[in-house]
Amino acid sequence: MLALRVLQRSLLIGGTLLSVAFVLSGCSSQLADMTPADAQAHPREPGTYLPVHDLPPDRDQATISPEQRAKIEAELAAARDRQAVAGKDAK
Secondary structure: OHHHHHHHHHHHHHHHHHHHHHHHHHHHHHHHHOOOOOOOOOOOOOOOOOOOOOOOOOOOOOOOOHHHHHHHHHHHHHHHHHHHHHHHHHO
16 A cells, blocks of 8 residues: 555656646747847847858969979978878887
8 A cells, every 4th residue: 555655656746747847848949039138139030041152352362383382292291201200110
């Protein structure tokens, strides 16, 4: 008899907690819309489409010359080789 009362009590508590969780989850959308006083207001309607076909302006600077590009690639390759040798020596 005592076990039945404990089971009924635990079912009652569990049901109460479950219904409280359902009630609070229904309010979560309204709570999410609330903002602090110093926060910026979010627009309620979506904005306009992004300007997909607008291209950025042409660059004023010239691209890297082939000689400079080859020099940079050679420096990077040398650094990579030094790193590989240092890695093998560390093991």
